[in-house]
Amino acid sequence: MAVTLHDVARLAGVSIKTVSNVINDYPHIRPATREKVELAITELGYTPNLTARSLRSGRTGAIALAVPDLALAYFAELAAAVIAAAEASGLVVLVEQTGADPERERELLRSPRLKMTDGLIFSPLGLGQEDIAALEVPYPLVLLGERMFDGPSDHVTMQNVEAARAATEHLIAAGRRRIAVIGSHEGEVIGSAGLRLRGYREALEAHGIAYDESIIGPSMAWHRESGARAMRELLARGVGFDAVFALNDTLALGAMRALLEAGRRVPDDVAVIGFDNIDEAQYTVPSLSTVDPGRAWIAETAVATLLERIAHPQSDVPPRLLLADFSVVARESTHAA
Amino acid sequence: MAVTLHDVARLAGVSIKTVSNVINDYPHIRPATREKVELAITELGYTPNLTARSLRSGRTGAIALAVPDLALAYFAELAAAVIAAAEASGLVVLVEQTGADPERERELLRSPRLKMTDGLIFSPLGLGQEDIAALEVPYPLVLLGERMFDGPSDHVTMQNVEAARAATEHLIAAGRRRIAVIGSHEGEVIGSAGLRLRGYREALEAHGIAYDESIIGPSMAWHRESGARAMRELLARGVGFDAVFALNDTLALGAMRALLEAGRRVPDDVAVIGFDNIDEAQYTVPSLSTVDPGRAWIAETAVATLLERIAHPQSDVPPRLLLADFSVVARESTHAA
């Protein structure tokens, strides 16, 4: 079963190094020899043992991708894009789920399981500024999705503040003034929730609209279900609002559902905008306005950046912050009434 | 940077094998020695090189999962479940996307990249009965999601025919007689589309309803977009129908969208049922009736079965067919008018 270079070499009547050379396209081999070897390879059905090759070369040809949960549409689509980009570079991707648990995220960074990969693309949810030390890891690391300052690693991220501000301004431009928020994390500053809320507040401020805590709907989880729940709580408070900025699309879909159940029309009574531009946002009824944070670009850039760090491990290029372009995608859920 | 057993052994003043023994919990080590070694390990920050361990032991601790596309909700949720199940067994998962391209699926099976894993969980879309020979691979393989007969590998699958039949009967029980189909693959017999269509026809037959090709809407792709397109085509034909069986949930969501655009009410004018029970089915408006094919059980069983084959490679247990229980999930989209 396990056909090795030795077997091929014996059959072809050459040394194993010659077989290795044929496989690796070493130029100085006589055509006759090459043919002999290739014949033996196909006859035995030899395929190289990648584990041995990795041990010898120090490279595995695999990268790890750690996301909170693949069942979340945003991360599923991100993972799909990363895997596709990696495959284009001849890499395979090992996917880990952290469940957005800070403890598991820290553990992951130290995990020896990463020894099987050449580097890590990591989309943390629970880590904060205080975990920067944990990011000092002895392998190439590219962070996604949250902005951390002065971290030791490259960072490919969306412009959370600016994009959230643009989303909010899109609602303001549509004539809305009482803009509720769904999905805030109280006290958070540098996470996606904190940054997007900041963009929201900047937009309000720029247009002279007072920030009103009573229409901020907190929700730690960013599931459809929690979006619906947060919206029901908001409705139960009896406070008025004519628009909703959901901090991601999934929350927005849940919130829309709760609004419709409560008899509020979207967008007539309440305009809704999300964040992420996941595929399904364009197929809901009404279709969901959102911000496209540049996911495809993020995936490609993350893989390219990681590859560069893998290729030049000792390079003293300082950590880079790479920002994706974003765009507001206007759909039915924010159409003028 | 690269701390090895040698470094630890030198610092602790023992042989490398002793260090190895400490790490692998070999029982006969004096407490004093163990302590010395553990001290050296933490001082140097040693972590084992999994590549070397794999080469030596022949086991990698990784499995591969191949799905058509992670951006498809069903496969994202399946992958999430497989990764979680694998993690519970101490395995990591390498995810590949085949794009449902038969050529790439065949290629994947022969790919040396799988040499980095102990086995493969494979959810093929494009492969047919004629590809059975390609499934004779020299590593443990568990197939998901399609029923193939007399294949050489274990197969964990949903009861496509029976579940589709139950879905159709659910519509019939709600008083519907003109039941359209969205997502058929013409001429297909053993793929998910073919099997589900067969279940549909069996249900019709059992209730004395004639099969009418004019309300069968083909669609190779199973995206929301293609579901909407197929539904629009069906509507354009001008044929009457009072229900739709979409061959998966994503198609159903797209079809619902197209129905609503066309002014047909769901479920009043047209009842809709899907297949898969993806998370979002319960959050759409109206919420989508569907069939839960037992995804969680499939993921756990696939991992457990693969692990068993990995543990006993030469076992002559014949290929097994493991069938998940299914259930019809009745929601608003099929409520009695």
Place this chain on the structure above:
DNA sequence: GCAACACTGTACAACGTTGTAGCCCCTCGG
């Protein structure tokens, strides 16, 4: 007091591959 036996540790080989050094032979310039 001596064999038998567990306990504790070591040395060496091996997993399958690739890098390095070097050998042989041929060609070519001088």
Place this chain on the structure above:
DNA sequence: CCGAGGGGCTACAACGTTGTACAGTGTTGC
């Protein structure tokens, strides 16, 4: 005719780990 140079190939070591064989040291049983 000889040395230099390079094409074509081989032998060997090494990547970091674990299995096997074995060598000491006590300890036990008789």
